[in-house]
Amino acid sequence: MRNIPNYDLYGESARPPWYDAFNFEWIVERSRPNAWHIAAHRHDALLQILYIRSGSGHVLIESEKLAIEAPCLILLPAQTVHGFVFSPEIDGLVITAAQRALESISKAVSPGLVPVLQRPALIPVRSAIGERTLMPLFGLLEQEFRGSARGHIAAGMSLMIALFVQVARLTDAVSSTGATVNDRRAAQIKRLRELIAAHVREHLPIDFYAEKLGVTAAQLGRICREELGHSPLSLVNDQLIREAQRDLVYSGSSIKQIAHALGFEDAAYFSRYFRKQTGVTPKEFQAAAHRDLSIN
Template identity: 70%
Template sequence: MRKIPSYELYGEASTARPPWHDAFNFEWIPERSRPNDWNIPAHRHDALLQFLYIRSGQGHVIIESEKTPFNPPCLVILPAQVVHGFAFSPEIDGLVVTAAQRALESIAKSVSSTLVAVLQRPAVIPVSGPSASDETLMPLFHMLENEFRRGAAGYTAAGMSLLMALFVQAARLIDHANVPVAALAARRSLQIRRFRELIAQHFREHRPVEFYADALDVTPPQLGRICREELGSSPTALINDHLIREAQRDLVYSGMTVKQIAHSLGFEDSAYFSRYFRKQTGATPREFQSSAHRDLALGTP
């Protein structure tokens, strides 16, 4: 059985508390991708967000079970726990910043709920239009690199402040590109986040909506209204989406059989799991698996 790797940084095993847990990491993309033959296989970071600026070159990013070619210049936002991977051409020019998701969100909440929403959604954002350009982004990244390399007193505060400035630029680019990002009110954002955390903890138990509402100290109708107004989905749809996403991850990456995946996700009957999966996605598990493996062509730019 093969599980999706979880790293602090790609190729570095997670530890209880890495030395830069409350800070950030800066590196140029070739530093890590060149030793890995320009391919970073699918993995995830449990507590870390990654923010890439790709200036030139070719390749693609895998986000969950989708492969997206990038068209430089562009920004790529990968929140914590999102499965992702890369294939780069040797001519790639760009950088990646890694920082603690919750620390960034805590700072963003004091500034703008819009920024919190930007931090919570994976996105590939074109750098175009009047809001940002290489001339506006690179000075911020150079200052960020300088803070990281020097490690002088207060570098964490300076780095996080620079990251907030960069996410403001990302929000402006999202607006320019008409990429939808919901601005969540602080209280509801916290409720939605807690709901998602509960789903992640209990989705294999196939709990009803009432269970989650009780845990959040709201009524089922209140939870339904919060989800519909803030996310445009019902609580049941969010639970199903999480379960299906986990099933898709396992089908693409785990190497387990459909029967093994069904049992690992709390289904006693693999035939019922297949019917459920098809109802939610329009394809059987095996059809999805074959299509995803063919479309992703893992390991090729």
């Protein structure tokens, strides 16, 4: 990840996570000066949500290049690698907010929203919902951002929570039943993902993660299968492959160097592992990604 630019807002050096609570701008404000092209980058502490009212283009999310079909929402949690190419006819907006602040508020008022804030997504929106429900919220957010009335930051963050309630409704991510169990399990899954992200290159056994979460390996397996439909090992493999794909696309390192950085002692074994998980070799993936993910 060392070669992926890390910005506060695109083109600006990263600042401390609590420097700004939220930012509002129309997409043309930043994309027009950049010839409608926002190169791949990430934000360590900031979440972004875009609403595309009309126009078209492509969004790069990690190793996927997705077509933008308006109207739609694009959700990009902190640390998600992303980039854009917009058509000159693009009409839409982008809101940038402190991820940790939103998660903290969500935990207090609606814990079921937290998983929504943590998953990248491209969400189709019916025009009626966009114009009647979302645009009024965006209008109020812009008003609070551009104003200086007392409590405008608090009002803006409250509106952000209201916005994510609408996002959750659109994705059916918040269930009205079994909230206590679901919230506890959501917290366990979130912590598991954090542990995997921190230790995946160490190739630790599933027992390690289960012990950190205070459950048995069997219990952890059941939680993952029931909540996600996947085993804990699948989550570990997914994270390891995701990091391998990032390094292959962005790092400029050799495959041998990438294998070593990912904790593989042997580049040949890494290549076999990568092919088993993805169906292609690291070299084949790298060549295809440089061709297909290019948004120049």
